[in-house]
Amino acid sequence: DQQVKQNSPSLSVQEGRISILNCDYTNSMFDYFLWYKKYPAEGPTFLISISSIKDKNEDGRFTVFLNKSAKHLSLHIVPSQPGDSAVYFCAAIRASGTYKYIFGTGTRLKVLA
Amino acid sequence: NAGVTQTPKFQVLKTGQSMTLQCAQDMNHEYMSWYRQDPGMGLRLIHYSVGAGITDQGEVPNGYNVSRSTTEDFPLRLLSAAPSQTSVYFCASRETGTGNEKLFFGSGTQLSVL
Numbered sequence: 001d002q003q004v005k006q007n008s009p010s011l012s013v014q015e016g017r018i019s020i021l022n023c024d025y026t027n028s029m030f031d032y033f034l035w036y037k038k039y040p041a042e043g044p045t046f047l048i049s050i051s052s053i054k055d056k057n058e059d060g061r062f063t064v065f066l067n068k069s070a071k072h073l074s075l076h077i078v079p080s081q082p083g084d085s086a087v088y089f090c091a092a093i094r095a096s097g098t099y100k101y102i103f104g105t106g107t108r109l110k111v112l113a
Numbered sequence: 114n115a116g117v118t119q120t121p122k123f124q125v126l127k128t129g130q131s132m133t134l135q136c137a138q139d140m141n142h143e144y145m146s147w148y149r150q151d152p153g154m155g156l157r158l159i160h161y162s163v164g165a166g167i168t169d170q171g172e173v174p175n176g177y178n179v180s181r182s183t184t185e186d187f188p189l190r191l192l193s194a195a196p197s198q199t200s201v202y203f204c205a206s207r208e209t210g211t212g213n214e215k216l217f218f219g220s221g222t223q224l225s226v227l
Contacts, residue, residue, distance in 0.1 A: 004155075032214045043117070043203055043218035044156070089155060095214055099144055099163060100171060103156040 003027045004092050006104035014112050019077040021107050023090035026071060030092040030102075035064060035075050038087045038106070047088070048075070051095075080111045115139050119204050119219035126194040126226045134189040134222050136204030142217075143209040145187035149173065149200040150221075156203065162187055163209060194226045 005024045013019045023033075031052040036044035050057040050064045050073065057064050063076045077084055087106045093099070120135045138145065146161035148171075158171030162181040176198060178190040187206075191198060204219040 006155075009153075034214065034216070036216075036218075041221070043119075043205075043220045044216075045218070046215050049214065091156075091216075093214055099146075099161060099209075100158055101146075101156075101216060102158075103148075105153055105155040 002105075003030075004090060004102045004104040006088075006090060006107050008107050009105070010108040010110070012110045012112060013080045015082055016079045019075075019080045019084065019109055019111065021075040021077075021088050021090075021109065023073045023075075023104050024071060025073075025092050025102075027092070027102075028068075028071065029094050032093050032095045033064070033066065033073050034091045034093075034101075035062075036089045036091065036103075037084075038089065044089060077109075080109075082111050082113050085109055085111045117204055117206055117217050117219035119202075119222050121222060122220070124222060124224050126191075126224065128195060128226060130194050131190070131192050132194065134191075134202055134204075134224070136187045136189065136219060137185050138187075138204075138206040138217070139185065140206060140208075140217065141184060142206035143184065145181070145204065145206045146171070146216075147177070147179065147187070147189045148203045148205060150203060151200050159189065159202075194224075196226045198224065199226045200224060 034049040035047040038044040090104045147159040148156040160179040162168045202222045205216045
């Protein structure tokens, strides 16, 4: 049972345009969500997070939106840059629970120059 | 500040061999964990620890053992390697308590079991 789903395995975007990466979850008990970025042969690095009590969090070019009623979150990158080309994972956790992070399967973003 | 350090970076084993993947962190994090990454499967939790002497199972613990004797180290042991354990393994750590949900990852160990 995949509790966190990233249904788009890949996405291509022109440099300067907006990239939108999507993530759906099934467990309404999740109360914290994170996005990670991963380059080849490196470990994932933290990008941005959001608590379930918020619907938006912004950090520079990166914004995460959370729609709790739809159990959906999205990561917006504006403007997209070639260096953003990587695999993006969303993750969810019950902050007061068992420290078990559930990751999605990832979306490979390619930003075209 | 080195963060989370994993060794080795690459390893090839024969079926039935044993080995230990090392993980060390210098951030004084109580929580440490091991994940494996497989194509189309994302990152799956193997084992985790919330402090020295305390370990628990994740989603895919079979075939792996862990122990936590110090805050800094969290080794992952494969007692009898199988081809199904061919994967990339990541160690991660974080502070405990709410408000500290950010996980820090090591650079990974690529393991091939022939």
